[in-house]
Amino acid sequence: MRSLIDITDFSTAELDALIKSACDISKHPKRYAKKCRGKTLATLFFEPSTRTRLSFEAAMLELGGNVLGFSDADSSSAAKGESISDTAKVVSCYADIIAMRHFKEGAAYVAANAATVPIINAGDGGHCHPTQTLADLLTIYRHKGGFDNLTVGFCGDLKYGRTVHSAIAALSRYKNVKVVLISPEELKLPDYIKTENMANMQYTETTSLSSVIGSLDILYMTRIQRERFDDASVYERLKDSYILTPKKLEKAKADMCILHPLPRVNEISVAVDDDPRACYFEQALNGKYMRMALILKFLKHKKEKENSEESNLIKNKIFCQNPKCVTQTEQEIEHIFKADKTQGICRCIYCDTQSQQKEEL
Ligand code: CP
Numbered sequence: 001m002r003s004l005i006d007i008t009d010f011s012t013a014e015l016d017a018l019i020k021s022a023c024d025i026s027k028h029p030k031r032y033a034k035k036c037r038g039k040t041l042a043t044l045f046f047e048p049s050t051r052t053r054l055s056f057e058a059a060m061l062e063l064g065g066n067v068l069g070f071s072d073a074d075s076s077s078a079a080k081g082e083s084i085s086d087t088a089k090v091v092s093c094y095a096d097i098i099a100m101r102h103f104k105e106g107a108a109y110v111a112a113n114a115a116t117v118p119i120i121n122a123g124d125g126g127h128c129h130p131t132q133t134l135a136d137l138l139t140i141y142r143h144k145g146g147f148d149n150l151t152v153g154f155c156g157d158l159k160y161g162r163t164v165h166s167a168i169a170a171l172s173r174y175k176n177v178k179v180v181l182i183s184p185e186e187l188k189l190p191d192y193i194k195t196e197n198m199a200n201m202q203y204t205e206t207t208s209l210s211s212v213i214g215s216l217d218i219l220y221m222t223r224i225q226r227e228r229f230d231d232a233s234v235y236e237r238l239k240d241s242y243i244l245t246p247k248k249l250e251k252a253k254a255d256m257c258i259l260h261p262l263p264r265v266n267e268i269s270v271a272v273d274d275d276p277r278a279c280y281f282e283q284a285l286n287g288k289y290m291r292m293a294l295i296l297k298f299l300k301h302k303k304e305k306e307n308s309e310e311s312n313l314i315k316n317k318i319f320c321q322n323p324k325c326v327t328q329t330e331q332e333i334e335h336i337f338k339a340d341k342t343q344g345i346c347r348c349i350y351c352d353t354q355s356q357q358k359e360e361l
Helices: 012-027 051-062 084-091 107-114 130-144 162-171 191-197 232-238 270-274 280-300
Strands: 040-045 066-070 097-102 119-124 151-155 178-182 202-206 218-221 257-259 313-315 336-340 345-348
Touching: 012 130, 012 280, 040 051, 040 084, 051 066, 051 097, 051 119, 051 130, 051 280, 084 097, 084 107, 097 107, 097 280, 107 119, 119 130, 130 162, 130 218, 130 257, 130 280, 151 162, 162 191, 257 280
Parallel strands: 040 066, 040 097, 097 119, 151 178, 151 218, 178 202, 218 257
Antiparallel strands: 313 336, 336 345
């Protein structure tokens, strides 16, 4: 059963086809109005959401399908201790496809292993958010006509910002994309993303937005993710690190696109909303079209074969040390690590944390 857990589950050709499909859906919505008649999408949201959940639901409704689900873990049987695996198995009996958001890193992978219908990762803790990347890609495509040769600045919380992790993984597929990482020292991009996704990308790191803004084709602002901090005082110190204002934009290119996955707190001044370079509300709309294209893809190709990497998997010999990994709380779960023999390392299949136990290779 094919699922979308990480944006790299899709090839570049598949991403390009989704963009093409979303463009067609946005131009000819009536042609798609009955495509999912008789099908049901379940939205299982264990964490708050406005855009992702509602755009998934709007997407399915505009395709003529049905939606069911919950928007709060406390209103589901997770509050009584039900596991993610059991929830996924049960909801597979009621729906043809499931979009799930969870606060634990790797939760979507657990659900995909148990479900009998496709699982779409709608955000797993600070790890990944592949469908936000679909919205980001369509927005960039519509403004720049493609992705090759762009200089993209990611600004804010690059440590916990799951949308950044997925966007970089997607952009690494294209030619000569340069990335500028702008963050406080404490919120730098995790090393595993640099190793896994950026080996062939040119990138620089800085703490200063104003020193690099003039070089950017895309500025991707992010919120400092209060809910991911273990120490509230660190959040308080960092929360106002970057605030984009019309004054700061004076040095930016006239055709730079400003993206933000939203919600924003204060990192983009409301005064910027009227600037023609502000694309973040359009990005939210594009999210709906890309999710329509995604639902259609999965329901059309339900039997597409699984991408099996069984021979590189190490099962139940290594245990993940990341306290935010889903393996710390899910009952009777397989502990699976993926070996990268060329680098001599292995990573937790759920949250990508690297193991220190090299002897297993
Ligand atoms: N961009 C995004 O994931 O927004 P929500 O948290 O509102 O879904």
